[in-house]
Amino acid sequence: MKLTAFILLIFSLSVSASGRGQNITISLKNASLETVFKEIQKQSDYNFVYNSRLVKTAKSIDVDVRSASVEDVLRQCFKGQPLTYSIEEKTVIIKPSPHVIIITENETADPVHGVVTDRTGHPLQGVSVLNKKTKKGTKTGPNGEFTLHASVNDVLAFSIVGYKSIDKKIDNTDIALVIPLEIEVSSLTETVVIGYGTSQRKDLTGSVATIAAKDIQDIPFATVDNALAGKAAGVEVTKTDGTPGGAVRIRVRGSTSLLGGNDPLYVIDGVPMQVQSAYINPGYDVSSPVGNDVTGSGGVSAGMSTAFVNGLNNLGGLNIDDIESISILKDASAAAIYGSKAANGVVLITTKRGKKDMKPVITFSYYGTVSMLAKKPKLLDASQYKTLLQEAAVNDNAARVAAGRAPRPEAVKIVNDPNYFGKYNTDWVDLVTRTAFANNAEVSVQGGGGSTRYYTSFAYNNTPGVVVGTDYERVSGKVNLETEFSKHFKFITNLNLGYVNQNITNGAYQQALRARPDWSPYDSTGAFQNFATVAASYLGYENPLAMTTAVNNSKSTSLLGSISAIYDFNPHLQFKSTVSLNSQNYTQKLYTPDYLQIGSFYGNVSSNGGIGNNANSRFTDWFIENTLGYTNKWKDIHAVNILGGFSYETVKTSFFSATASGYPNNDVLNNLSSATTPIYTQGDQPNKPQSYLVSYYLRANYTLMDKYLFTFTGRADGSSKFGPDNRFGYFPSGAVAWRLSNENFLKNVKWIEDIKIRGSYGLTGTQNIGDQKYRTLYSPLAYAGTNALVPTQLGNPALKWETTKQADFGADVSLFGNRLQATFDYYRKQTDGALLALPVPPSSSYSTLLENTVDIRNTGYELSISGDIIRTRNFRWNASVNITWNKSLVTKLNNNADLTGIPDKTGLEYGNTTLIEGQPLGLITGMKVDGIIKSQKDLDDYKQRLNFIGNIVFPYLNIGDPMFQLDSTGYPDFHVVIANAAPKYYGGFSQGFSYKNWDLNLYFLFSHGGKLMWGDHVSSIKFIGTPNANQVMLDRYNPENTGTNLPRLLWNDQIIYNSSLSIFNSSYLKLRTLSLNYRFNKTPWMTRTGISNASVYATATNLFTITKYPGNDPETSDDAYSVAGGYFDVSNYPAVRTISIGLKVGF
Template identity: 35%
Template sequence: MNRIRLLIMGLLCLTCLMAEAQTRKLSGKVLDPQNTGLPGASVLVKGTTVGTATDANGEFSISAPANAVLVVSYTGYLAKEVSVGRATSLNITLDESPQMLSDVVVIGYGTQRKRDLTGAIASISQADVKNLPIARADQILQGRISGVQVTQTNAEPGGNISIRIRGTNSINSGNEPLFVIDGFPGAGDLNSINPSDIESMEVLKDASATAIYGSRGANGVVIVTTKKGSSKQSSVNFEAYHGLQTVSKMYEMMNAKEFATYLNDVQTLTNRETPASSKALPYTQDQIAGLGEGTNWQKQVLRSAPISNYQLSFLGGNTDTRYNLSMNYFNQQGIVINSGFQRGSIRLNLDKKISNKINVGFTSQLTRSVENRALVNTAGSSEAGGVILDAMRFNPALPVYDQTGAYTYLNGPSGYVELVGNPVAYANKVKNQYSNFRGLLNFFGEYEIVKGLKLRTSAGTDFNYSSLDYYLPSDIYGGSNSKGTATRTSGSRYSWVNENTLTYDREFNKSHALTLLGGLTFQEFNFTDFATSNSNFFTNLLESDNIGIGANVLPPSSSRSKNNLMSYFGRANYRFMDKYLFTFTMRADGSSRFGPNNKWGYFPSGAFAWRVIDESFMKSVPVISDLKLRASYGVTGNQEIASYSSFARYTSNAYTLGGATRVIGLSPNNIPNPDISWESTSSLDFGIDLSALSNRITLTADYYYKRTKDLLLNVSVPVSSGYSTVLLNAGGVENKGFELGINSVNINSGRFKWTTAANISANRNKVTDLNGEYERFVGTSSSSIFPSASNGATSLLRVGEPIGAFYGYVFDGIWQTQDEISASKRTGVRPGDPRYADLNGDGLIDAKDRTIIGQAQPKFIYGLTNNLTLGNFNLNVFLQGVQGDNVLNMNRYYLETGGYINGNKLQSQTQRWTGPGTSNTIAKANSTLRRGTGITSDIVEDGSFLRVKTVSLSYTVPKIAAISNVVKTANIYVTAQNLFTFTNYSGYDPEVNSFGASNLSLNTDLNAYPNVRTFTAGIRIGL
């Protein structure tokens, strides 16, 4: 019996020893990405009910068997599974979830939990673009938010960017969104805002979100929030990057020998066809034989250029005070010689808690920028030209400098080529400098009257002073006739705003929650401009610094204008059982821009969202983490017209009496319209927000329909009235589309993490009404190219078609023989000329044969970001694309035969037509048929592209014990931008519009600044 007892006791001891060997104590710490402990994080042994929570420092202790898997989760962070292995101590870092429903986003006049949103609002934070060398703040949005098309209309440093949110709403009025910077509405564009200062950007897309901004919300709203201080700890942050920009693509042009041969061919054919006006060939065969490659004028004008940025910021505070002081210097030299952009800024944001009821603070920024512009007209005439275009068409047989060492003065040989000046001389010697100083200040105070009821008042100002300093010297061709021209312009834009809001926020019986907002705002905008010009200077040394020494003084000009906006607004957010969400908004705007009969406009909206995930039946669907359905409808407006447009205005006229006395008179300038009012856009939106697999996959999809009516349209009137147009509320535009955004956590285990963010959107635009007209010709390229009014138009507005429809003739090959021409009964053409399709079959080629030959608006736009982290390394790859649009490549009009004949041509033109059967795509050397024809389908190209926009590799330097009390964080990175562009477009870049944000001349490429490929290396240090 004793032996049996001893045996049993031995077995029990062995079992205990085995259990002790398999289950052991495990300790660790749960951290956020900044290595701060997360208190209250859940730590669970997978497949069991064994679990614990972290303490105030983020530390935990748990009993876990060998090779167990811990499931660690924390609100606002992505859950992570960690294999224990043989470890006895673990540090587990959780990554923030960009799509967690507990996130708070900025909305109009407040903030709201993302889970409670009823409108279509997208957000992007500084963390999403922290390793990117971004020159302009609005580039942050490019390709990263569905429904938002950001186009670099001018790639010149400091150049413009156009933003379209859910399509083009207006024809004559503005289509850019309203920018709200730290609560200041109508703060212009973002070119003067330091991108490194931005904490987040919210894009309000549907009427539920934008109606709170009423008459300025039709084109969407972009809310910019800059960085504030921290109440936890103070820090000093320094960032610097330096890089090199290179030309991503050049046109392949004829070399000197090929161009000389081409000029001889032009003259030979001209002599044969018009013997009476024949003249000698420009080059002898011996001269041609002695020519080689010659001068590549593009390479002389374009260069590799540096780019650099330096940022120093101080953030900190305590429980009562927070501050952020930042200083920035940005310098981008242009790839066109003598062009560039410099910006220096300083920002101070401060907020202070005076008491438990009172908070005050302000945001402020001062910015100074200087832009050296390169796109000057080198032709010295009305003919389209500029440094870029002339570098392509200038004779490659000529050198940059003549035998005396001076710049080659003029294109040659004289009489055989168009007269344009040396583009290198223009780029280096013409002064075209734009300077800007901007201050943006906004003060606020907030008082909690009783619990849940807060009064907030703010007052701010945005002042902007700009000047242009231009000098065209007399020793280059363009300035020879005027003997030097100097111009000085200056302007100011000043606005102030006062906003007052009252917010009531309260929950009732745990089932009802109500937030009420009411507000009153006043805003005034003031504009002044002054310009003076002179010519005929006896010296170029002083340029425009002593404009009075010119002998041909031109009358100066000046102007002043202002407009006011007064508004009342209110919003109610009601939440029932935390799953049925309602939003109602109303704004009334009174604007001085409109007539006395229609000063006030009213803009209501309503929205409903159902949090389906919170219904009891969803508990049986564990794969779904969140599900919300949204619907909204509302009305917003557009007031972007000139001040005093509703009133009778006068213009000055100068007359010379008696051959000497200059007399100024006034005459009416417009037809007044006291009934002019807002454009009105009604918008319907249906959306779904879905998360699955413990928020590893999140999806947002929206369908919208927008209809704009009462367009602010210039309508033609009989010339017998003394005017050509009158501004009316007439016409309509429609936009409808679909948006989809998907974020996924593909891998999140151990040291490796891979996330993907993708978006795609499709918008269909259509003109629905033109005040009874069926169609209207719009857009322009150059009056010297298309001299007649009908041919000068490049686009067509037609009911049922989108804005931006290219309109012209269909290219149909090359006439090969005289017999072919005779059989067609065509006149005015010769073998080797381009042929255009006779669409109506009447045997003639005239205006009746023009048709829509392309669309400027894309079928869809998309973006794709992959972010991979392995240990301390992070790789971010961002792709951006546009599909289904067309670009009018006006450069090809000059650079191909069939248009202007007397300039250098594309290298492909060496394969031009020289006889029957030689070419059916490229006209003969002396053909000029295209010149008076207007735009044709062969220069309207597919503008679709897929771009490897950004590739960035960063490394987080591990903490070094010896200096860890000084250097808290350190990160180094290398980045490539615009690395590859996959496109069929033959020009520099398919993302272009030489006419900026024009609604009527979209996607036109004429003398545009080339896009650049950029390589940078940078470092960030936190102290």
């Protein structure tokens, strides 16, 4: 209500000011013109621009008007005066009458006053104004005003970054000027951040995508990686966890590594930050059914600890509104300067800084957000549930009797016991979800003087999740200070601080999809119902509402800071030294009350007295870097840019985790020290860093006649993660580009602004694979009072770098005065020696050995097109689209690898995804269903093809059951490739409209040809135990519904695991964000209160999705890190729609 009232107040004041501007009442005698001007300003939203000395030449006047227009008042005031005026928008410009000569060529220069505005009339601060004759200049103030001495025929030059520069020749009437500047539509001179420097876009030889701050701000995403979706070709962004602030999966031109993670390298203000692929791993889990139904392990899942791993986000401490620009380096030429960290691309994030001679600008913004379910799952109600469960039991009893076996006792109860079903009709999804209200407030100060520039900000975000018990709270701060001690030496301090308090997915939503609708969440005493005591056949499923009280909390503090000293020897040679620190500290608390059941890595654990875990993890990365850069240009023919550098990095991690049970109280005495029974403790507190990286690098750019461009990059990295013989990796790259538009045969074609073709080839690497993998390791173990060391890791000193070779061919085109721009790229990305854990003989006392054994290739095409469709003074319509086709291929695979012999799921078979030489990544395996048995002939033929064992395993086979693809022996094949899950192409497109003060922007995402295994479908189709099911099962096979592809219901005896029945097309078109913004015209009350600009906006996310996918959301992944996995929809969190209203005010 407060926000609504404030917005209405702004609107009413604006309307009031505009209304008064049409009616002026003045009664003055013997008054000067300046006095009249001030009175008009008080009563209207008109501003006056004039030379004070000129106005003093006017005669005093008597004015007596009531409810007159501004124009009528001005006409009366200027009668008989040596002055005249003109009105542009709401600005009145005073100048001498045409016959009056105020300044001449021979007179001393007088001050010229003026205002510089944008195309909408808003004043522009910081515009450089230079008198080209006298070489003296100034800059415009907060209201766009300036004063500069000039004589007749002097030329004033106006310039500012982002706008077209113009020259204005002074004539004898130009005492007061209004200079409107047009936005610079050319992107050729746009400054693009690249590795260790910047470049103009026209000079790029590599493939670099840029995202402007305006494209990601005013959108209610908690973290920047969520905001990148659909913004750049070749960059695939997929949600892995829907919790507020949850992690996403980002792939730049496909996946390259099996163990090292596939997220890009993030470089924030020059400080590299690698996404970590492993976090705290507690010793127990809370039941959570859907996920493990997908992996075939029954009803108890990996639960809360899995949610903890998926839920954290390394970028959580970075405030989106602090970002100035984002560059994504995609090819080897652009990324090779980062060597061993750049195989998956590089995301360069530049945050805001102060500006020279800029008065302090204070910006305050606030938005409130309403979050709700975008799509509610359709589950069976109590009546439907009873009908289907009894049908399944009747079918099963008949099948068992026909096979000569006794019916299951509980199946008999389901059919015959009138008290078996409860009297309730509980909507569990409604109970565990909610409409959530979030708040975000930010304040920043930006400015600078002659030698100091500064930017600082503070932001607070509080976002409750739509699932009860989940939320995200962040406090972040930023300080950037740049001080010039002399014309040669400057010092830069950059500090980003973040604190995140996050309650992560607690499994309640997944449980709500399976909970029996005929049960109540409470027992007769009003306490939470413990489902395990109600029915033994419930198989570990939990009370969803009770699960919302379980604690899964993480707190993280982050510090990302750097100190840089820069010394310019001369305009061409610069030395820079930087020391940076990336420190991340995570703490976690898990607590499960005694009315919930627990599954454990170490067997079943009693929940009597509750069970809890406390854990913490610390990550410290020190980075020291020195670079020397040289730039020069000769006669507009030759230009060089050379940079060499050295860096040294140390990384230290530590963790501790303790689990215990037997807590006296669920609500108060539930801290670890109150527990009576320790269960498990583990930790690692090293004294020294675990890894070191030393690097040497060089980049040389040469441009000939602004037409022929050459780039060479070389980097050598030495890492302690590899054995002594393989410590160093070498990563060279080269690129060439040709600007055809500067050749004589195209130079004079007016509608061609720029055409450039480019090609590159180079090597990058991966070393984000964990520490000490090449060593044989032992761990201490105590048994029967004796301490010993036991083998835990078999070392391989021959481990080598994972190396990625990438070739790229591209073209950049700009036409029709830059109103149409396009970029095309073809790439071929080959990764050799990807690490894989292969099984070894049990006699060795080890299970696996890490080897460089897999080669992976990604090839693809990228196309980006953008343009101004309509561009007039008051209206603009622009659009953009990007699309990527990527195809992966496993080109080499170790023949000794065993598909089922890798226990840690980091090898060939990850869940139900497999790697096959000669086949693409993302192959889903399972049971392929060839159809439903619909006649006695179908049944007889299928039984005849089944071998002896198959007929024993499927003793109740009958009409309505599925027919599985059989192997060569006649047995159902459980590991057939049933889908290629990777999309054929994906991308995004935008539409932007501006009309006067209004802006409307729409961003769409699309993906085509992908597949997902729908976990809810896998769970529903089995009918094992008594959990609920999705309404898709209303279409099951029965004598009245024989046209379906779903099998009949068979309680506990329908042997069907992950199958092709649960594979669905995940193609979609989604309106990801819609934003409407209104900028207020400046009014007198704003001037009096010090407000320079104000705007209000409304933003909505996920307004609609067009898809045939029946599950939660086609834009989903269950795994952020794996190269092969991530194509299972385990419904760990519902899809969310948000609507936000925000306000931004500048002072």
